[in-house]
Amino acid sequence: MKKVMSRKKTKTSFKYLPLEIWTLILARMPGKTLLRFRSVCKPWRSIIDGADFVYLHLQLCNINNNSKNKLFVAFEDLGRLGLNGLEAWLRTIRRADTLRKTGHNLMSPGNDDPLGSCIGPSVNGLILTCELIDFKQELILWNPSIRKSLVIPPCPIPSHLQVETAFVFGFAPSTKEHKIIAITSDETPGTQPRDMFFAVYTLSDQRWTVRNNGLNVERSFFEGIFQSFLYSSDTTFLYGGTVFLHGKVHCLAFDYGNNKLHLVSLDFDLESVTFLEVPDLSDKSRPLRFPFILGESVAIFSISTVKASIWVLELDDGKRVWTPWCSEPSSLDGFGLFMDHILSNGPYYYESDCGGCLIIGKKSYHIASGKVQARGKSMRRNVILETYSESLVLHKGYGAQEVDVFPVN
Template sequence: MAAKGKGNGKRKGKGKGNSKKTKSKPPDPTSNCIFPREIISNILSRLPVKTLLRFRCVCKPWRNLISKPNFIDTHLHRSSSLKPTFSPILIHTLHVKYTDHVLSLVDSPESSVTELDNPFPFFYYNMVVVGSCSGIVCLCKPPWGDLITLWNPVMRKFRTVQLPKKKPLLGVHAGVSIGLAYDSQENDFIILSLFCFREESRVPVEVEMCSMKSFCWKQVKNEVGFRVIRPCCNVIINGVPYWTALLEDKYGLRDVLVYFDVDRKVFDKLPMPGITVGTQWQLVNLEDTVGMLIWAKTVKHNIDVWVMHDEDGWSKKCTVGLVLGFDRLIGCLRNGDILAEDENGVLLLFDMVTSSVKAKLCIDNAKRGSSVIFNYSESLVLIREMLPVEKETARDKQHRENLLKAGINLKIISTDDPQQANWVNRIV
């Protein structure tokens, strides 16, 4: 009985059974860790984007950390400064049957080609990839630069950009050329819209730019006085877009390379290397430097690699001898690997140093000769008011097939002009 009385005493009143239950916040997973919170943030900022997306599900503190702008900027800076052993590439192809625009991603030579959900409306048959910088890809509809779309493939989000109030004039303008730039100091993406006059008019392009912070278009002076004929910029290097252009001055009409100076918000020009008659060339990003691949039209084995130095100008880096040869040269990866297409439509990845084949890339149902590549770096960067990319449904595919059966006449216009390494689709 004594034991029973002891059990009913004051100790019981202070026990857990009579105490008021309070809801406590979940403990911070870093509070009992041997590493300070700054160290954990440092470790996470060095991980790949796909790993971080999975780590968002670990706990709310980690999800909040990975979503913070400071963390995203730190992660972007560190991933951009790394010298890659392999450069991820975005591949744009046409479907051999439906003329769909297929966008695919290759992470490494060992990985398979991953088809992405295209945010561009399927019922638009005209689409070009302008380029990519800091994880954001720009898409638009030529020849007038309509439906400009910014898209983060890894985050699966996109948004469209309002077009400038100025409209191109039919019969006066030949088209609009779109470029994408990134201002790392202001952490701001910039869309450039170049209104291209017809070649016979010899009038320099008129330029407008739109900041993704304000989403307002304003005019940019074309003090260089250049003209372009491409639907988009040739290449984007470190957030700077480059165009091959024509310039007429006291020395006559000549080819130049123009770029948008992101810091000063003006255009500037660079000379072109001496290109002999009977050769083809392509402007590329070679280890974050302006580079150019030059090869003969008839002998498709040797490729001359040129690079631009700020002080010394253009210089020849090396000559790559591809033993297997190629039917069509597609481009160059950021780390220097060369991608070409053989006579069977297979994409071959060549090592620039050894000239050996590192990998063979196969894209299902890709139209031969339609592949275009873009260097891509994954990032957590998002632009405000981005929306999730919806997966294409079977109903969408059926609608597209019905349109084709209805008798819409499609014609894909390609060009062998080396200045227009990309292609433009037009409905006729």
């Protein structure tokens, strides 16, 4: 009789765990697993579908997403396919340590400009892409882990402007709001200085709002900033790429007025831009420079035919300062690797067993030795990597659609 009561008590206590405990347990599960767990029972479905649970899951994913279990979305060049001969890019989810595939193949129907298909860094498991749909370019937010996408309505660009538009995707931590900031300039001949146009799309409202403050950007500096954000996914020569950290998107931009390179930080909470001059990383050779994330800080990697160096952005008495992290002789192979990938999204830091290295394309660069190592042998042709973390954003409440899946071997 005692044994029966003991078993019954154990079973009952397990079944009736408080929802708070179940929430903490479920929040540590992968996104694809959580979608299956929604069918277990109504309380689990209610937990998983809650808006607060989505951000709790994101927080725990970010804590556990250290360099050794980081994930990438790989854009693999398949060449021109089909009767229309459009460029096709296969998308796979891969582990950072081995670059082995962990997710299903997702293939876009094709883009004339494959580099333009990925706009800036991934944010909370979402990637902003530009897709060719019915022969029309559409902005799309895409979540690979749950295979859902959301078409973004057209940006309300004034009809009198002849413009190019830079779209920057990010997240405002204080309001837990995903935003797309559109920056455009007047291309009308004879317009000097250029007029600026600034609009913000918020995911919760799913609409654009025109802003009038112009990001408080000095006109003399606007050209360099605009070009850096406009070509963030196919970097400008010698420097470029964007990274997202702590509610800000960072990129390098050149101030043609004082002939200086700056780190530009677009704050999604304040919807404003700040600038910080980059230290002199040059030597007798013209270096290539890329921003990247090192731990919880923004860093700049500089490499020439002579040396490779890294500077880290830190806070000192509330002021942002650059601190040298390392400086080593470079190799011709290393410089050639980054020269071949100046049209990529930039390098990603990975802490391997033999020390720190930077991953770019299908190869890695060992910082201390300057050696280049081949990786991802199973991947096709040219490869562009984008950091990625699993999330449930777009799962409920936004009208997102399932993404077509094309298995390609």
